[in-house]
Amino acid sequence: MKKLISFLLLYSFAVAFGQGYHPIDTADYAQRKDFLKNFSANTESLIKKSKSEYPGKRGNELSKIYREFSKEFEQKVKDKDFVFNSVFDAKVKSLIERLRKNNPQVPQNLKILISKDNTPNAYCFADGTFVINMGLFNWLNNDDQLAAVISHELGHKVSEHTAKTFLNMIDQDQTDRVVVQNIKSTRENRNQRAFDVLKNRIYRKGAENRRQEMQADSLGYSIFKNSDFTKTEFINTLKRLEDFDTISPRKLNVETYKKYFNLPKQEFKEKWLQKEDFSLYNYNHYREKLNKDSLKSHPEIVLRINNLKKVFPELETEAADEKPAGSYTVLEKTAEMETLPNFYHSEDYGIGIYAGLQFLQDGKEEGYCKAWLGKCFAKIYEARKNYNLNRYLDRVDPKNQSESYQQFLNFMWNLSLDEIKNIADYYKTTES
Numbered sequence: 422m423k424k425l426i427s428f429l430l431l432y433s434f435a436v437a438f439g440q441g442y443h444p445i446d447t448a449d450y451a452q453r454k455d456f457l458k459n460f461s462a463n464t465e466s467l468i469k470k471s472k473s474e475y476p477g478k479r480g481n482e483l484s485k486i487y488r489e490f491s492k493e494f495e496q497k498v499k500d501k502d503f504v505f506n507s508v509f510d511a512k513v514k515s516l517i518e519r520l521r522k523n524n525p526q527v528p529q530n531l532k533i534l535i536s537k538d539n540t541p542n543a544y545c546f547a548d549g550t551f552v553i554n555m556g557l558f559n560w561l562n563n564d565d566q567l568a569a570v571i572s573h574e575l576g577h578k579v580s581e582h583t584a585k586t587f588l589n590m591i592d593q594d595q596t597d598r599v600v601v602q603n604i605k606s607t608r609e610n611r612n613q614r615a616f617d618v619l620k621n622r623i624y625r626k627g628a629e630n631r632r633q634e635m636q637a638d639s640l641g642y643s644i645f646k647n648s649d650f651t652k653t654e655f656i657n658t659l660k661r662l663e664d665f666d667t668i669s670p671r672k673l674n675v676e677t678y679k680k681y682f683n684l685p686k687q688e689f690k691e692k693w694l695q696k697e698d699f700s701l702y703n704y705n706h707y708r709e710k711l712n713k714d715s716l717k718s719h720p721e722i723v724l725r726i727n728n729l730k731k732v733f734p735e736l737e738t739e740a741a742d743e744k745p746a747g748s749y750t751v752l753e754k755t756a757e758m759e760t761l762p763n764f765y766h767s768e769d770y771g772i773g774i775y776a777g778l779q780f781l782q783d784g785k786e787e788g789y790c791k792a793w794l795g796k797c798f799a800k801i802y803e804a805r806k807n808y809n810l811n812r813y814l815d816r817v818d819p820k821n822q823s824e825s826y827q828q829f830l831n832f833m834w835n836l837s838l839d840e841i842k843n844i845a846d847y848y849k850t851t852e853s
């Protein structure tokens with residue numbers, strides 16, 4: 422019996438190490454350079470095309486937006502917001518090939534970029550650049566669901582929705598909202614920039630937006646059903662994306678705080694968990710990820726599902742169970758583990774710590790998570806020292822945050838500068 426136990430211990434030790442997470446390779450200088458070269462050439466031909474297609478003011482304004490857009494986007498590529506050498510690229514390319522088989526209308530000149538963004542979202546640009554967020558791999562459950570999202574985006578591309586969206590803005594004299602040359606980009610005005618008009622398509626309200634979404638659904642589903650994917654997964658995908666908006670983040674237990682913040686040189690203090698008087702906080706600072714309100718403005722997914730069922734009666738039969746993940750599991754796991762470096766990259770250090778603690782609570786990759794905890798706490802320490810912690814850590818906002826997240830924010834704001842430093846130093850020495 423004793424032998425068995427030690428074998429089991431040894432075995433789980435070996436498994437733990439065998440499965441130790443290897444971060445994705447970010448040494449992609451050559452690919453980045455190559456992409457930028459192609460991208461700027463594509464932009465120029467897109468501008469040329471727009472000017473001949475829409476003579477006069479509309480074409481000029483459209484060109485201005487595309488130029489502004491490409492400037493912003495190139496900067497994001499230079500800032501390493503995208504990864505080029507990952508398991509994700511190969512998967513997306515192979516899914517597009519499968520979609521192309523019976524669909525000659527799928528464009529040939531598509532460029533795939535994987536974004537270090539944890540929100541499950543994808544978008545495509547007028548020139549054929551496709552951006553797929555890592556969060557999508559983490560949130561969706563199988564190849565078919567990913568293919569459904571890609572099909573939907575192809576629907577936008579085939580219908581030229583990008584140009585139509587911008588032309589609408591030009592016709593309504595709203596171009597000042599997207600062309601913001603010479604205005605320094607801050608977190609607050611980022612949502613108004615040209616790049617984000619596309620990126621946040623999903624958050625936009627209004628009848629025109631809903632019409633575009635439904636059109637992309639219908640066209641996307643036509644492409645999807647011509648391929649060898651399971652039809653009902655298209656509906657499952659929409660439901661899954663709706664879940665992201667309605668399911669509140671998982672709870673962080675008090676025991677978890679006690680376990681990870683009771684350090685050899687600094688005992689855990691109960692007062693860290695005390696709740697502050699909310700009336701002292703300002704309410705206008707929030708981020709989309711944990712904000713329940715912004716999610717209510719989504720185009721109604723139920724309406725979209727009903728529309729699809731009306732146009733395609735075969736979807737009327739209640740959606741089947743989700744297909745098993747199979748080889749997709751690897752992508753899901755990679756995207757999940759990249760959540761922490763992604764939050765660090767976007768300077769969301771507070772949320773990064775929150776996610777790291779949730780991973781630790783769930784028993785995931787201890788060394789790796791602790792190392793990211795250390796990196797984020799080091800940044801929180803710098804920010805606290807420089808009096809700009811507000812930029813990296815949300816304020817408590819009882820109306821828009823889950824109980825668990827409020828508890829976390831109270832904990833973080835209750836720590837003194839020295840206490841933060843001790844935590845940072847302790848976890849900085851952890852090796853992943």
Ligand SMILES: [Zn+2]
Pocket residue numbers: 573577622634637
């Ligand atoms: Zn869409």
